[in-house]
Amino acid sequence: MKKISILGSTGSIGTQTLSVVRQHKDLFKVEAIAANNNDELLEKQINEFQPKLAVLYNKDAADRLQTRYTGKTKILSQDAGLIAAAVFDDVDTVVTSLMGFAGLRPTMAAIKAGKNIALANKETLVVAGELIMAMAKENKVSILPVDSEHCAIFQCLQGNDKNRVNKLLLTASGGPFRGKKEIDLENVQVNQCLAHPTWSMGKKITIDSASLVNKGLEIIEAHWLYDMPYDKIQVVVHPQSIVHSMVEYIDGTVMAQLGSTDMRLPIQYALTYPHRMESAAKRLDFWNMVQLTFERPDTQTFKGIDLAYEAGRIGGTMPCAMNAANEVAVEAFLHNRIKFLDIYSIIEKTMQAHKVIKDMVPEVFFSVDASARNFACKIINSI
Known part of the structure; x- marks a missing residue:
């Protein structure tokens, strides 16, 4: 047990x-x-x-x-x-x-x-x-x-040589505003952001999914979990959320993990690995599945992905500063203190002001988190 x-x-x-x-x-x-x-x-x-x-x-x-x-x-x-x-x-x-x-x-x-x-x-x-x-x-x-995307990648890597991986493909639903442009998002309300089309999640991660910052955070997470360079991690928008992520190998083969939108599946696999057990999750019905579609993310409107790539490639404490600014901004948005699109500018300004530290000791991260939060709060107070 x-x-x-x-x-x-x-x-x-x-x-x-x-x-x-x-x-x-x-x-x-x-x-x-x-x-x-x-x-x-x-x-x-x-x-x-x-x-x-x-x-x-x-x-x-x-x-x-x-x-x-x-x-x-x-x-x-x-x-x-x-x-x-x-x-x-x-x-x-x-x-x-x-x-x-x-x-x-x-x-x-x-x-x-x-x-x-x-x-x-x-x-x-x-x-x-x-x-x-x-x-x-x-x-x-x-x-x-336990993240559905990273659990999917983990499963697609089983039995294969990681050195033969060409690309990790992280799927994203696109959130409730897929297809919208900046002008459409200027006055969106909290309840609109919380209306995720495929997943039922907590408020913070649902806002992150609407901004695609969550997908950006998952890029950095994948980099560390699988020791994969950022240029080999790609985001693909998949509105149906059936394909949870994929791995492309050097011979062109793509391994994908499919399943229902039920977080009990990746949770259970993480707890029972390497064994598979019965699950109460709904089974996919391929006879009645109408379509699976894929598209490029709109990173000009939804800047969370590119901000994460930038933070990850800079390295050191920059991802810590980015994350702190996002957490403060999302909390402010949930309390109607800022607009949805302000989240991006708060993250950008905090990253621009941050002086990167490369010393990887715990105390540094707690200090950077506190200072980045303080800086982000000042931006919010000035809006």
Whole structure:
């Protein structure tokens, strides 16, 4: 039985991970769960899965839970709680699905503690990919991708020599504004951005998908996961979201992974690899599948992809600055403080002002993240 810890258990990936566990109770035991501030849902998860440790990062939420909970699960809070869940003794695999930069510190702690990582927090590799991959190698732990695109690439690489890869093809739905131009996006509202055509996700990643910044972050993630140069990573818009990604080999063969738009599939594969198990996910019906289409992304309107290529190629702490600016900008947009297209200018201006540091030590990333956030906030306040 695999013993797991889930960081971000009340979010979209966390709840779907628990759905996988629920289906395969004989394979998994949840030993620790952690969330931000949803004490009511976390309490339900505690009662169902009986973990030994539960964490609410928000201390007020943890205190609320403590006042009414009488069971055996230990309740912790704040950074110390997250780290405790990441390094919990009985755990062999940590599902890292915390949102954004917040996932970096507990992921590093889990790796240092020798835990295998089921990675749903792409920002960890975007921000500190070189450091994280070196730490994983040093501590002899595996990092298995939970993102549908990177799980697809991982599967397409099985049984093949990575040196024979010509190109990684990351697919993108194109989001709710595919085909729109800048003039069409000047006054789009939050609810329009959250209406993703094919996937059901959390608010932040859904906004990132609308701007295609999410696909940009996935480019950087793929670079580190598969040690692939940026000129061998290409984005292809595929509106149906059936082909989750592809790998082109030097002989012209293209391997593709297809499946329904159900995150339980990549989550389960990351947890059961190298084995495949039964899944509750809907099966594809090829007799009734009308079409699969592919097109070039519009990078002039949706600048997130090119901004990520630029940040990745510059390297050092530039992706960290880019990610920080994006997180601040998306939060501001969700609270109606800026317009949708302002997200790009905030990222661009922050990157232009950032002085790149090449020293790959943890303290640098936390410092750069803080300073980039502060700079992005000043831009927002001036809008």
